[in-house]
Amino acid sequence: MVNQERLWQRLMTLAEIGRQPDGGITRLSFSPEERAAKDTVRRWMEEAGLSVREDAVGNLIGRRSGQQNDGPVVLTGSHLDSVYNGGNFDGPLGVLAALEAVQCMQETGVETALPVEVVAFTDEEGARFRFGMIGSRGLAGTLTADHLEAVDANGVRIRDAMTAVGLNPDDIGQAARSSGSVAAYVEVHIEQGTVLERANLPVGVVSGIAGPLWLKFSLRGQAGHAGTTAMDARRDALVGAAAIIQEIEAACRQEVHTVGTVGQLTVEPGGVNIIPGQVEFTLDLRDVDAAVRTRVEQRIRTVAARICADRQLDLSIAVLQDIAPVRCDERIQAAIRTACAQVGLSPLTVVSGAGHDGMQLQHLCPIGMIFVRSKDGVSHHPAEWSSPEDCAAGAEVLYHTLLQLSQG
């Protein structure tokens, strides 16, 4: 049904916009590259016969009418921006699979009760401003004037970057959709993991998006001479931290989907011949189930307190960020499973460890996601890859999902 060749050619065309010398792609928000990508997709939307517009935060929207044209819309899409030197499938696949599915509707002439809109969101990745999902926040009505004060590496605020591309930052409220105006949001996205590859399946049905909890652990012991302080007289903050990190791994491995990562660690005073007196490290803890994540967090806090008490270390734990996990809507998941069956695919349930625009859209409407197999699970890297067949399978499943959701 979907045109695999057309979808692939479009993916490869977008891959040339923002291409870096070593093959990666850099397409930051409100940059000429993001603009060029949107202009290219706009042309394809128009070729498909969609009515195209951009909203007040720069989201590109192509609309196909439904019989109930003033009814709620079924929304599908993804983002066109990238991280620094990223890949070509994270984002573009979701936009182009959505366009392909809706173009198929045009070509078959199928009528739907509800209108369907293809959206290319402004800045999902947050690479430029370390603040992402600008477009989906705008559409979901969760973007505030305060958010627009975030600055990039050159001190340019989001507000200024918007003005520079002809958007009025004071108008962001106009991008917000009203409650009840969006019936569903469905996104195709690469898995960025290896579950589908290991299951030998091209697509998966996402049950939820994990929410990250970021903690900062500070351990204070006693710095001292590495040569003269007996082993049993030490209060070594780094050895305590090492014990806690081991326990973090063990606690996560007791669960099915929980992942925990210690990605930053500082040691003071940091001398080769000085016992570490103070250590700070971060924890990124994720699960799609809030209750499970809380259980693991409590386990880690308890064991960390015990380790520090045993070693006479002072411990404090600060919460840097706490984003709740998001459940995908049961009805949309069921529609995706039915679509998989219609195209002869087994509907494997998977979870998303990465954040996506759906995390913002869930404040507005029920959401669902279709994952497409990633080669070796590689993402945010030039080697990111999904095959033409798998990309088309994602678009095909989306097509059948949209047909169900747009029946009103």
Ligand SMILES: [Zn+2]
């Ligand atoms: Zn993405």
